[in-house]
Amino acid sequence: MARSPHILLNAFNMNCVGHINHGLWTHPRDRSGDYNTLPYWTDLARTLERGLFDGLFLADIVGVYDVYQGNVDLPLRESIQLPVNDPLMLVSAMAAATRHLGFGVTVNLSYEQPYLLARRFSTLDHLTSGRIGWNIVTGYLDSAARAMGLAGQAPHDERYDRADEFMDVLYQLWEGSWEDGAVLRDKARRLFTDPAKVHEVKHQGRWFQLQGYHLAEPSPQRTPVLFQAGSSGRGQRFAARHAECVFISPPDKATARRTVQSLREALVQAGRQPDDVKVFMGTAVVTGRTAAEARDLYADYLQYASRDAGLAHFAASVGVDFARYDLDAPVDYQPGQAIESARRSAQEHGWTRRKLLQLFELGGRYPAIVGDAQQVADELQSWIADTGIDGFNLSRTVVPESYEHFIDLVVPELQNRGVYKTTYETGSLRHKLLGAGDQLPQQHAAAAFRRPTGS
């Protein structure tokens, strides 16, 4: 499969107030506090479709960020992903307001019943006519485990082992329970479904036992488009087996290039093609009609951004309470899996809390691109050329204007350069992102669970 000639583009958002660029909810024009109302989301979906975005990528977290200062005071005051509502509940309203936009929704599988989660995604794939994707995560917060009545999380690699089996169960339900052609809707013969083509799944594994028929008939994509963001070695092996899109958040181009190269090698080792996975990178763009206008806007935003909130978020990701350190004392923490590159940087450069805070100038850790349309387009193209990524997850700064500026200014520039689509293709999200069929290709692990038609 060839590299896409067009830059792929997701809006990166979350069913909460403060997502990545913390503190900007306090900007006078920011409307992220309306996250709990439907028009906020249906307006956003229409805006993104106007900008021909491939998808809206919705993050999620189960649990709270109680590492920094050992409590949730700052997360509550700054609304650092708390409160946070369920992202799956947003999809059908946004799907009804759009025709082409895809939806990549994060669900932590660690606390889900596979039988029920399979039906939930099948339902959304039906209702969206094949526009649903799933960002598979296994969670990393002890507070989540405690909320489920557990003493703590399973060890990191074991979470991925269990997730592998979870996926196999889902593939059996999505790909193997109902054959193509099972559903006839034949009124004259009183035959809605041909029973000979529906099969009971029987799974006896290490973590899961299941005996049952998938409750949903086959949906356009059967398996949702699979997103993943694991950056550890084990996480990347998981991605190499399952993912079709991978989300990375590198601090610099060198890290991005290494990550992309290592992922593509892992794909080949897993029996897939190096380009079977599209890589999206997290970035924040602040743009204006002129370079000066963009710089002024960025300076304006900086007054509202919260570096403390950014660091509190990061502290939970790596499991270290940086608030315990004096501003200029060297920070020292156990290696976390979540953000290996940042850990490496800190170890190499001997960072302090003061230096760490500088990473979060705009309240978040993603590289910010500031400039007029030409400058932003140049920078986006150079990331692609220099690192081998396929596109971007665009974080929001001040909403809705950060989306509107990008769509009104940068999208036309990218289109003029011939590196961004000028109209949507028809078909499923998988077809639009991966360029092939609506369903997973034969070289994907899920295909092993299919039954030949008429089996």
Added chain:
Amino acid sequence: MARSPHILLNAFNMNCVGHINHGLWTHPRDRSGDYNTLPYWTDLARTLERGLFDGLFLADIVGVYDVYQGNVDLPLRESIQLPVNDPLMLVSAMAAATRHLGFGVTVNLSYEQPYLLARRFSTLDHLTSGRIGWNIVTGYLDSAARAMGLAGQAPHDERYDRADEFMDVLYQLWEGSWEDGAVLRDKARRLFTDPAKVHEVKHQGRWFQLQGYHLAEPSPQRTPVLFQAGSSGRGQRFAARHAECVFISPPDKATARRTVQSLREALVQAGRQPDDVKVFMGTAVVTGRTAAEARDLYADYLQYASRDAGLAHFAASVGVDFARYDLDAPVDYQPGQAIESARRSAQEHGWTRRKLLQLFELGGRYPAIVGDAQQVADELQSWIADTGIDGFNLSRTVVPESYEHFIDLVVPELQNRGVYKTTYETGSLRHKLLGAGDQLPQQHAAAAFRRPTGS
């Protein structure tokens, strides 16, 4: 709380093809096969709002009806609640298409994580601006237990004991974790939430352990409107403690009257008022511009209805494979909890399979009311007067025409008689159904889990 002067009305539906009145999907005008598309549901929601329906009540089932003939052949052929999609995924699209319609959605709590289910309902209560309700069920299918990796279900009464504790956990999250006034959205003071007013829930019970903050900020109703349909003694005790609306499906007025009276007595024993719960009865209405037209339409429908499918559905409800009996042999089965009244009738009258099949003339077990608008209105009013119920869950026959006929013909007649609203009240679903505030009243069990403001 006084009896509502108006008949309450829910449409009864399910995210599947064959719901109650089985076989009618084969009618040439029936569109229920479009259940997996969004316009089917958004059109339905708008139609119901045109008819000033209080709510759309969505059933659900986890598992399959594999009792009749010991397999799922007939359920698949006749689409007897199989395939069946997730009902919660429909809500936000329908909420965006309406302003007043309520949504009562069935979720089986037996296989859910309380921490995650609490957030799901809070999210929907936010997005619907307080129009969400939950029909609490504990499940009754062994096929569901097997799909969850269990050898079988817990015993009936134990399921309700566990459900009681599940509800207590939810009440702590919904009512006790975030105080009124905790969320300030104060940009000037950089204070989204006041940490002093958010509390960690710590629950150590027999079935559930949980330590965590509710992830969602308080929604308009906090706790969704609680529906319940338990008909056993234990089920009714559960309803008396929790329910605000109860759904019954009696075969006749005498049974309805006894059930309503017993429920209201149970309410008093539980420390609530006898009218604290609104009772909805399942019924199917076939109407026309004249009595003759209604009779003709009914005769037309009968050609497509499936008694076998109705009996197969019933067989799963009571756990008896009636297909094992000759048509005229006396049926003999262990008492099931699900449909006690039918069990009693069968025992009293010595039913056979042939006699049982007559119960399902229109493919389903609910009393069918056939007539012109005057006749239907008379019959609805007489059920209310004779039994003490408050309203109806109207099952669908041929969709969408069964809704449209009712709205175009019966609703105006009821309005002319002054027994049906002519406009929606504003406010939450709870306010509209129960006539009081948006949140649960102080005499409800959930109130014990509230914290005094400023605690």
